[in-house]
Amino acid sequence: MESKELNWRLLAKRQWPLALSLAFISGLELFTADYTNPWWQAPGVAVICAIAVLAPRRPFDATLALAAAIVFTAVYLRFFDLSMQPHFFISGASISVTGAAMATIAIVVREAPRWYATSGTAVVLAAMVAAEVISYPVVAPRDYRTYEPDPGSYLFGAVLMFVIAVGTGLYFRARDNERTSQLAASVAAAQNSERLALARELHDVVAHYVTAIVVHAQAGQINRAAAEQVLPTIEASGHEALTAMRRLVGTLRDGESSTPAASSSLVDDVRSLAVESGLPVRLSFDLRDAVPQELARSVLRLVQESLTNTQKHAAAVSSVDVSLSSSDGVLHLNVVDDGVASGVPVGGSGGYGLVGMRERAELLGGTFSAGRREPTGWTVRADLPIS
Template sequence: MESTHLGWRALARRQWPLACALLFFLGTGQIGDAGWWQLPGTAVVCALAVLAPRRPFDAALAAATAVLAGSVVLGAAGQSPALPVVTGLAISETAAVMAIVAVVVRQSPWPRAVVAVVALVTAAALSGPLRPNYYLQHWPDTGYAGPEVWQQVLGGSVLLALSIGTGLYFRARDRERATAVRAEVAAAQHAERMALARELHDVVAHYVTGIVVHAQAAQAVPAAAQEVLPIIVDSGNEALTAMRRLVGTLRGAEAEAPSPAATSDLADDVRGVVERSGQPVRLHVDLPHAVPPSLGRSVLRLVQESLTNSRKHAEGVTAVDVSVSVSEGRVHVVVADDGRAVRTAPVGGSGGYGLVGMRERVELLGGRFSAGGRSGGGWEVRAELPVAE
């Protein structure tokens, strides 16, 4: 039989109210010296009720066996020591059996739950005929033999329904909780995948595109090879750094990974991105206030991806205007070129994720994003990002 692997400390935190209630019933349910005949069997059933969450099916079968064994002992001794609640079961035994039924219905597969409940109900039903009659033994002169059979069946059915209903309620709660946890895990995994996808596209693809473009330029103009080789080397090193950072994140060692490209000075970071792009950029930076590094990183990614798109998807570009400014508590990013759409496949192909990734990045930060053709020709990307206080 498989265990639910509920630890002892967790079991103690979960079951201590039941344990206290059963101890109270166990202590008050014994009458006179004859109560010692019933105490061992009842104590075993109560202990099994407390431990039932660890192995519900096994606990149910063991409790049924303990009830039958206790009934046999009481019948052989001719003692009926406690006032019965259902058939021959005392209040402590009844409470313990109800608790076990609820636990087995809550945790066990349906076939095992049915077998366990039937075993417990059978043991409880047989306890009446096996044990001496409490009323006739303690008040023989009255001639009262206890409640009628139909009354005992009705009372037992009510208690059984209460126990099964409790188990079904908690079973449904557990199922809803498990579904919610799975949904949260799936959402977290999806968010993490999207974040990594954006990082790969916006950072690594940016540097790799620069490597390909400069390598093509060196092939077309061999004399320019010495000028573009240092740029290719720098772009390759940046791509490797970004890849190491992503690998460190995937391995759970983000703290040991190289720090992001963004620093406390967003203006210098943007100038560095523009200089490494190798494009005819006219830069305008107006940052009177410091921008948080996390927001600055997103701004850099927007500028990088916009310049990469301009390089890959436009031809005849004579100028790219890049503007990064802060006003009214928002960072405004504008990247516009005067090129025209290329008629051939862009460098490295087009995955179609650039604009999607930029839009997702901006919307996650509560900003606004737009991109499209300009009336006078070219392409423009605009983004507004709120500055967190």
């Protein structure tokens, strides 16, 4: 049940408030305990708090580990006739241990499937109860007095803490589900938008070839002697039209396209995009094969979206390298910048440009990849078949 999305950097960003809070409370407990050697509880408390902080990585496993740590800590403290200080409940838990247990319950309720969430919560509660039973009665090493608590008031507090923990987990679980639904809808919209753009290009490109076929066919009808000469041209145009249709497949709809218009020179068009972006772009071209117009339009769209993403999401950009090359019937596009991630894009838009770029590349039978580069910057790479 390990989380695939939550790497260590994101875990630290998400969990540092909990880690700081538990560390502060644990330290405060050690210096306010009412017996001479409170450090016996420090190792167990440290392990319990660490498990709570790392719980989002493996939520259900964390509940099992936390329960074992709580029971083991209670056992070895009891062996030395000690108990948690200061007490939060009757005798088996301190404020830090209770906070760690609440945080772990909230995390497993938020992250895990229902059955695992229910089981994990029950295991943590059972461990807390076991710790109370193992540690009762409290024996104070200083004067060997026995503490007689009021179980009713502590039971009310325990129920309140449990409700807060579960309620917090359910709240964030609902928020996560809502966010996931919104993200799925946005991704679907971005994919559909890219398909529609390809559909419009399909209409434009295929119309060009079909027009050529009609013109040459009419010429052959007017001049019967020239009919045999125009037949190869008609055949070639037909093959080009079929190739374009295979590349630009989709569903035809009405709408406006944001794809830049392609001229007869892909190199000139890319240069124009670089100038319009206002970024310090360095261009490199090594095109050994002729690039069809319909493919050139898609390449321009990928370059345009890459430069737009650099403008929105990167700061302190000193260079953007755009390279276009071809070999063995494949066109290679690389866009690399050295900017620092700015966190919030210009205008506050999160954008789904990468989704559309990947969709376009895959519809053309190619591959697409994008990601961070070390120490700073971003890389976009697309490999598209020319024929």
